Amino acid sequence: MAQHKKRLNFAMIGSGFMGRAHSNALRQAGCFFDIPYELKLKVLCARNLEAVENFAAQWGWEEAQTEWQSVVARKDIDVVDICTPNHMHAPIAIAAAQAGKMVLCEKPLAMNFAEAVGMAEAARNVPNGVWFNYRRVPAIAFAKQLVDRGKVGQPYHYRATYLQSWGADPAVANAWRFRQAEAGSGALGDLLSHSLDLALLLNGPIAEISSLQRTFVPNREVDDAVLLLARFASGSVGTFEATRFATGCLNRNYFEIHGSRGALRFNLEDMNRLEVFDCNDAAEIQGSHNVLVTGADHPYTSHFWPPGHIIGYEHTFIATLVDFLESLAKGDSFHPNFADAAEVQKLLDAVESSARSKSWTSVAAFAEGSTVKS
């Protein structure tokens, strides 16, 4: 029975779009899954008191606060969950970790690789995780299983695009995501970080990159688009594009892998589907299987709804949280954690460096000596 479970008190710093997604996950995880803890939405903290009070009332947080420093130090808090603008990730995460709290942080983890390394060091003794939520899209978790079981074989090509179009909308031009000091970067940290995290998960380490960044709006401080070529350690080659100027595309987080045994194709806008090409099929009926990943044999989905009843964006946060809690109960490291996210941050820095220098950049050489021990 739920009443005998250990309680975990959460404090969440930030109350924007991600604050809603995290609050929802905290409320729903125990409904869909038999989780090993009782979760308490204890303290919500953000800068504007009225806004934070309204948000707290709406999503069921017990308290509303405005000073994160005191919140992360409270004795009654077990987990600090950070969904502020990017520049605040490091100070909050480090303070929380130093106060002995478990820490969950939104992506991109940091403003740059060095900062990420510092965060990972600070958090090495507390359970920690990063909300690269797309790893827990059932279709992507299933893709990972297929890769691990050899269904793709030797990889040849990896191709990822993350296409949005709102960057051209003048109405959003003043959001924090367009300010260098708060966001650190534009499409790079916001979108490409997701694509790189998935590429590392599905296709392994990236050895070398050549990139370009492009800002279409005059005087905008951050990149509107970033493109790169990549050589993976495995010998496969890839292209990546992340942009806020892909007219016609709302949230097309897409990847495709071609290997010696099969191929996979995914688009977040149709996130309940995975296209699977299997070289073992008889030649005459070879063609991508259009798999609706909602079945009993697929990761997570049996906890949600029956086959064919699709899930949405928010469920990826629920599944991420559940996995974090299960790792915690078992004493295992959760992935992606701060160290994993620092690897993504290393790539982001390498991309910026390559774009600036207009040259191929070796990821290893770039970050020599500063890789986090995970």
Next chain:
Amino acid sequence: MAQHKKRLNFAMIGSGFMGRAHSNALRQAGCFFDIPYELKLKVLCARNLEAVENFAAQWGWEEAQTEWQSVVARKDIDVVDICTPNHMHAPIAIAAAQAGKMVLCEKPLAMNFAEAVGMAEAARNVPNGVWFNYRRVPAIAFAKQLVDRGKVGQPYHYRATYLQSWGADPAVANAWRFRQAEAGSGALGDLLSHSLDLALLLNGPIAEISSLQRTFVPNREVDDAVLLLARFASGSVGTFEATRFATGCLNRNYFEIHGSRGALRFNLEDMNRLEVFDCNDAAEIQGSHNVLVTGADHPYTSHFWPPGHIIGYEHTFIATLVDFLESLAKGDSFHPNFADAAEVQKLLDAVESSARSKSWTSVAAFAEGSTVKS
């Protein structure tokens, strides 16, 4: 603030798949929408005590009970929500209505039209509603707006299929949905009822039908599949198919409308999309618009996530509940209510009658004198 809202105490009878969907809606409505009431998950009631206690703990119901008769009579209950097998809808709904409770009921409303009429009569003085949740799929609610604004024009064709495949699975053969005494019918009440409710919403009254029913499994008590031709009052013509034997299809609740000004196409498996053909487009670029119905201009969606971040099955229940509550606050009738669902039930009976008699059946003649005043 939430604390000043009137509280509504809910009792839910039933704890299966639909019980989960309803519980979720009750928990989430106030997070995503600014609803006019505070909702309390007061009493859950189902037959097996241990199961109901576990369910109550998981979804946050305050009490677990096993006798619906006493639950629906309790003074502290405002709304009775029914998600039992079909044969129990009428006795519970009538008792609840007679006790002055508001009543929400799963579909199909009743075992037959006469029973539905009785329920609608019993509930005429209490707010009531039926969980034909697909009306609140944003893409379908948007389709309704387009129809109402003349974007389809004079309707020519309506085509609906509700295709599932689990009926062939021996593992499910003993579920209540296959027992005549509890389900009343098979694909007819379970699937076709949804398609007919949407057809009435989107394309208006049906005048006449010719149908067939088919049971593929020997000795199965209910229909595995039902097919019909329909003449709508508007002069348009339609086909309907609902089946549990559509190999390869999990939940393909599909419709297509062709009219003098445009056309619409929808598939529940891709429920965040609506295909819209607009005869006003320049001839050279005429083609179905593939609309991702997640935008600021679409119904419901701005309450969930940003454009391009899709929702899932469960959100249709949230939106249904929110609309019920808003109607309640305004003193308006909610639709679909018992009277609306009785119209669907009339069609279901007409379909069975037509299939049995192998003849065209006039819906009006069939039900003469017994239509519910809504």
Next chain:
Amino acid sequence: MAQHKKRLNFAMIGSGFMGRAHSNALRQAGCFFDIPYELKLKVLCARNLEAVENFAAQWGWEEAQTEWQSVVARKDIDVVDICTPNHMHAPIAIAAAQAGKMVLCEKPLAMNFAEAVGMAEAARNVPNGVWFNYRRVPAIAFAKQLVDRGKVGQPYHYRATYLQSWGADPAVANAWRFRQAEAGSGALGDLLSHSLDLALLLNGPIAEISSLQRTFVPNREVDDAVLLLARFASGSVGTFEATRFATGCLNRNYFEIHGSRGALRFNLEDMNRLEVFDCNDAAEIQGSHNVLVTGADHPYTSHFWPPGHIIGYEHTFIATLVDFLESLAKGDSFHPNFADAAEVQKLLDAVESSARSKSWTSVAAFAEGSTVKS
């Protein structure tokens, strides 16, 4: 070498859209395939001399004539190919057959079943064939192979739509296809005949039907749309729709079959593809295979272009002609021949009868005594 092949002299009666498709096939068959005859485009015959001369010049016919009676009697003609409006099929075909010519005829074969029976009788001693060209779409011929090899298993459902939209265009309202005396019917003979021919091929005989016909344009002589329910002899059930009022659809000749072992889905607008669902796939990767039917293992396609290089509408006529010639060389009956097409015509008559009488119609009873011996 080509020069040692027996020459076949063709006469074609008619010079419209189908005349172009047939002429093209006659010119191209020997290029793509190693056919057993040398084909000669000897005489083209149509009513308007100038038009027929221009057409002959453009497509390489040796002579242009305007009197079909003398053409079909000529000693130097081996094959008479008929692509006139429907009401002329019978007199020409019967005269040609009586003159000992091989006869190819466009579909629908006749104005009604009785006429078709007469044509089949007249042609029983000459090689004959009907241009139900869609049987030779590679994807459909492949579908037939899959059905024959048990890949669909026991059939449950057959669903066909033939959706066009040009019927609403006032510019075409005076075409012969809208005149009863020349066309015989509208969507019925023009479109449904194709769907029924394919259904008989892929799903076997139809036992019983219930249908409706609808003419949306006041005073139009023929049906704009026809819809039916069908019980197949196999126990499977089906729906058919053929219409010229499906706004948004240009040539959506679509079918879907669900059976105990798999499912198939086809759309003529994407005619190089077949969706194949295979119940033998591992559960986790079950999903329709999107097969581009252009491979070495597929019917016809290796004669055209390499895998992935698609073919178009006209190739179906080439493949039909090639199969006719190969049957001829072997002394086999070609299918579909007049007797096969008479079976389709029987169904068309049954559909009209059912629509008129508003009752289920037994196909066998309907046509008792008049089935052609094939």
Next chain:
Amino acid sequence: MAQHKKRLNFAMIGSGFMGRAHSNALRQAGCFFDIPYELKLKVLCARNLEAVENFAAQWGWEEAQTEWQSVVARKDIDVVDICTPNHMHAPIAIAAAQAGKMVLCEKPLAMNFAEAVGMAEAARNVPNGVWFNYRRVPAIAFAKQLVDRGKVGQPYHYRATYLQSWGADPAVANAWRFRQAEAGSGALGDLLSHSLDLALLLNGPIAEISSLQRTFVPNREVDDAVLLLARFASGSVGTFEATRFATGCLNRNYFEIHGSRGALRFNLEDMNRLEVFDCNDAAEIQGSHNVLVTGADHPYTSHFWPPGHIIGYEHTFIATLVDFLESLAKGDSFHPNFADAAEVQKLLDAVESSARSKSWTSVAAFAEGSTVKS
């Protein structure tokens, strides 16, 4: 009438896959279009006498020869059409041009840019053209019209992939396309050349590139895959991938353009369709229009079949030939001609140079002084 048209005698050198496509175009152009010449398939020339005789018989060439040198010098030849392996393009084209013949040549035009420049110089006084046939896919020609009419607006992104998978098939490993001395390159010249030709057509000049080439098969002489980033002169940015190792893809020649006013998407495997996103659509129905480019308002298509009746691969050659003949009759330059194709060749060389040097390469600097005057 055809008999009064000027006759053009063609000689074709080469008799492989492309030889079939060209022969077909020569036979069919005058059927579908009212072309200003009478075309004569005079001489076919290839190395193997028996093969060339069989081919000539099958496709209707009057003579079969094996010595191209004498063929290109013949007085009775007006046009020399070259579809040999790549290394023979230059010697044949130059000899033919010097003999005063019109010259048509397969792509890639040459083994390298210098050779292409030489060919363009040699052919500057004779009508000439290159078979970049995909420019005449109706959907692509239509895309060009939309771009020219401002429907895309300021371009932001261009994305092209040409994905095939046959490179991994051991059965083909000895084809000339894998030998450096005959093919010059692998995916680069065979596939990327098409993508670059289309990019120049649709998105204008490319200023700078960074690329990589990859050969997956040990000891293979040519590239299996080539990837690049591109900066266009317009300020838009692009990615390109051409590969013979894209498992699951047969002929996925794909491009996508995003601009300030709209977006376009095309896939050769569905070559009768163009997806068109139009920012002028009302916000609520914004979504890619799925346009079946077979209508009266689309380029070329009214010459083939009625709307909705699709064409195939070969029609692109027919349309290319027709445009060449019409330019000829008017005395205009045909495009793409040798000079245009030399621009593509310049890019191919730049790509190889960039891949070798692992650095961004300025296309202009790379080719300084050697651009062909067109």
